[in-house]
Amino acid sequence: MNASALKIVLCALSLAICNSAPAQTxxxxxxxxVVxxxxxxxxxxxxxxxxxxGMAARLNQSFVVENRPGASGNLAAGQVARAHGDGYTLLLSAVGLATTAAFNPEILQAHPTQDLAPxxxxxxxxxxxxxxxxxxxxxxxDVIEYGKKNPDGLSFGHSGYGGGLHLTGEIFSVRSGVKMTQVPYKGVAPMMxxxxxGHINIGWDNLSTALPVARSGKVRALAIAAPNRSPEMPDVPTFEELGYKNMDFGAWFGMHAPKSISPKLAKTLSEQLSAVLDDEKVRQRIAALGIQIIKSKSPEAFLAYVDSNITQWKEVVDQANVKLNK
Structure with missing residues (x-):
């Protein structure tokens, strides 16, 4: 290659680099x-x-929430998995992806650890x-006493077969040694x-959605499946306090992106989200929902968390002998 040709190539490369820089910076x-x-x-x-x-205020750009309900978050996950990995389509992910991956992975449009980027x-x-x-x-x-005296009389409601609330109820039945009949509903509202x-004896819900009804006095919160009591329900004991080990189950919320997103951009988003979660106004708004902020240190740490959560739910499915074809 002569000097003139080399100069042209170098100029072209320099121009390409300069033109691509703004897309990153x-x-x-x-x-x-945000789907x-x-x-x-x-x-x-x-x-x-x-x-x-919080992200809009911090980055001076609109972050628009788009609701795509259906199949415990599966439809939204599939939509995001098929999107471009340019950072302009994100998924507000939730525990339903992990329970489905553990219980019935064949129906997933996007596996949370294989088809999406944490x-x-x-x-x-x-x-x-x-x-x-x-x-x-x-x-x-009281529940256990009733169940022992009425072997076929205790039923628990939940928001959907194979979901986290259903599986929590099944493993509690196993660990308490009391037979409980599961009653599935299409969501928490009809169950409630x-x-x-009084059509069902007991029901399972997330603390965040149960909080308003419990505060009204129409239902009573008996125990929380967490290591510590909730500041929002300080009088409600944990299952651990009551002698039930390994009853730590709940719903996590996270952010995923298309698999093709660059590691650099995923890290940038992770850092910006961490900063948003440190904002006092954001923390207060989330706490008011009965939800606790839990941050991952990196996208890799979030991946490990989700993978561990899937394993936890698989163990529940096996221990409770929950069958797919019910």
Whole structure:
């Protein structure tokens, strides 16, 4: 190659580098879409909107929440997995992806550790055991006593077969040694209606969505599936306190991106999300929902967390002998 040709090549390379730099340094230069796999108003949607507001304020760019409900977040995950990895389409992910990966991975449109790129763990809310005020149950001991005296009379409601609330109820039945019949519903709302009416004995919910109803006095929170009591329900014991080991189950919320996102951009997003979660106003808004902020140190740490969570749910499925074809 002669000197003139070499000069042309070097100039072209220099121009290409200069032209590509703004795409990295100016992110985000256009609105960012945050896809949520659940309907507006639920915990995942509320967390998404708080995070979107925080990111918009911090990065001076719109972060727009788009709801794509269906199949426990599966449809939204598939949509994001098929998007470009340029950072302008993100997924506000939730525990449903992990329980599905553990219980029925064949139906996943996007596996959370194989088909999506981890960005950051954001928050967590524990599962809670509830009883209607009509049931007469004032403690977990009351539930166990009733179940032993009525072997076929104890039923628990949950928001969907194979989900985290269902699996938590199944493993509690195993560890308490009391037979409990699971009653699936299409979401928490219809389950709560039947619980209030006394059609089911007990029900499982996330602390965040159970909080308003429990505070109203219409249902009683009997125990929380967490290592520590919740500041939002300080009088409600943990299962650990009551002698039930390894009853630490709940719903996590995180951020995923298309698999093709660059590691550098994923790290940048992770760092920005961490900074947003340190903002006092954001922390107060999330805490008011009964949700605890839990940050991952890096995208790699979030990947390890989700992988461990899938393993945990697989163990529950095996120990409780939950069958796919019910």
């Amino acid at each position: 100016n992110y985000p230069s256009q609105p960012v879409k 949520v796999g659940f309907a507006p108003g639920g915990s995942t949607d509320q967390v998404a909107r708080i995070i979107a507001d 960005v950051a763990l954001l928050a967590y809310t524990p599962n809670v055991l509830l009883a209607s005020d009509k049931s007469g149950f004032k403690s977990v001991a 209606q039947d619980l209030l009416a």
